[in-house]
Amino acid sequence: SHYDMFVGGVVGAGESYDEAALREAEEELGVSGLPAPEPLFRFLYTGDEHTWWSAVYQVRCELPVAPQAEEVAWHTFLDEKELEQRLGEWPWVPDGVEAYRRLQEFRSA
Template identity: 40%
Template sequence: MVDEVVALYDEAGEVTGSAPRSVMRARNLRHAASSIVVRDPLGRVYLHRRTTTKDVFPGLLDLAAGGVVLAGEDPAAGAVREVEEELGVTGVPLEALGVADYADEHTRYRAFRFVATWAGPIRWQPEEVSWGDWVTVEELVRRLDDEAGSIVPDSVAVWSEIVRSWHAGRS
């Protein structure tokens, strides 16, 4: 496996350099990542389980596809690449929903958030996704409230407010 070269970001959201992914993970260097929620025309959200071989939060449920922004890569282009790789979503516009910052003992990054509306089939990348299904926003909020420990904590942190606004009918 090739050790991807990742863009490093400062606290202000500016690119400050790059490092191999393995170094970024080992030193918990601040970087950027795309985070894409896929919704269907009915407004449901695609919830999937990460494989147990993922380097961060293996085996947990995730409401967002995504991944690191590579050195020299525009975050929007990274989002298009990631949602296609992980879930097979292609050829639809991604709506940018701003940025959010996340940090814990495993990872520190600026999340570039996007939403895609997709009516086609989902095709999992077997190295990254082991299961998935469409859930209503109501069901997702219930899981956020009752089963938060089963969902990737960074996705919960960067998406919870937006998902709750969808549930409240504000978008």
């Protein structure tokens, strides 16, 4: 089992990236009525066995969350400093680490 710092999932048939981002955020966080997530960037992720397009969005959730138990075994919110510390200590999903690296580059551009 690995940690993931993002909510996310697969774009459904006939669904846009924007629609999928909102649906996944609401499903995984167990909330409804979020504002439309803001698209930041897309990138081609190449893993050991598969390659896929990833889209990174941001949305501020001011609501109390109740993560979807079927998909989220444990959750907490880490500030940037805590996340940087945990990156070297916990096993993370590789595509999430790559998305985070690219997010840092995006923010510093």
